[in-house]
Amino acid sequence: MDYSNNKGDTVSRTDRVLAREVYRAYLDELSAITSYTYQRILTEQDLPAAAALFAEISMDEMDHFLHLGQLLQKWGVSPAVDTHLREKPIALLADRDSHVPVVVRRILSENARNERKAAANYRSLANATGDSAARSLFLELAHDEESHADAQEALARRLAQS
Numbered sequence: 001m002d003y004s005n006n007k008g009d010t011v012s013r014t015d016r017v018l019a020r021e022v023y024r025a026y027l028d029e030l031s032a033i034t035s036y037t038y039q040r041i042l043t044e045q046d047l048p049a050a051a052a053l054f055a056e057i058s059m060d061e062m063d064h065f066l067h068l069g070q071l072l073q074k075w076g077v078s079p080a081v082d083t084h085l086r087e088k089p090i091a092l093l094a095d096r097d098s099h100v101p102v103v104v105r106r107i108l109s110e111n112a113r114n115e116r117k118a119a120a121n122y123r124s125l126a127n128a129t130g131d132s133a134a135r136s137l138f139l140e141l142a143h144d145e146e147s148h149a150d151a152q153e154a155l156a157r158r159l160a161q162s
Contacts, residue, residue, distance in 0.1 A: 021128070022075075022077075023079070025121060026069060033058055033061045037058050047159075053151055057111075067141070108155055111148075112153045119141075119145035
């Protein structure tokens with residue numbers, strides 16, 4: 001990563017550490033986009049409510065990815081990523097229909113844990129920055145991630161009751 005700002009000055013060591021953490025969050029958002037998109041595809045025939053939730057969250061994660069990339073660029077850090085994806089084939093069980101709700105509940109639970117971790121990370125980034133616009137962005141992203149976790153936990157509870 002390039003840590004020089006647009007004026008050619010070197011970013012301070014503290015700012016580099018923060019920028020590195022923001023870059024990691026940026027990559028995590030890209031990973032979330034692909035995961036939620038895959039989960040949408042996986043569930044759209046059997047559990048349209050889950051597919052709709054995954055689609056909505058994926059769009060939010062795309063927005064987060066965009067804003068973090070813009071922030072990195074503003075700080076003079078290149079937000080470049082390698083987007084080459086490897087194929088990872090999966091095999092479905094013969095009795096897939098009986099397992100889909102169980103698998104989706106597990107997915108929702110894992111997603112909710114990851115969203116809460118992301119929210120905690122964004123709150124930590126907000127506390128670490130002196131940039132008020134970045135702080136505002138991080139707090140907004142933390143709120144979004146908590147909302148994503150809440151929505152997925154609620155859907156998991158509904159699936160468990162059905």
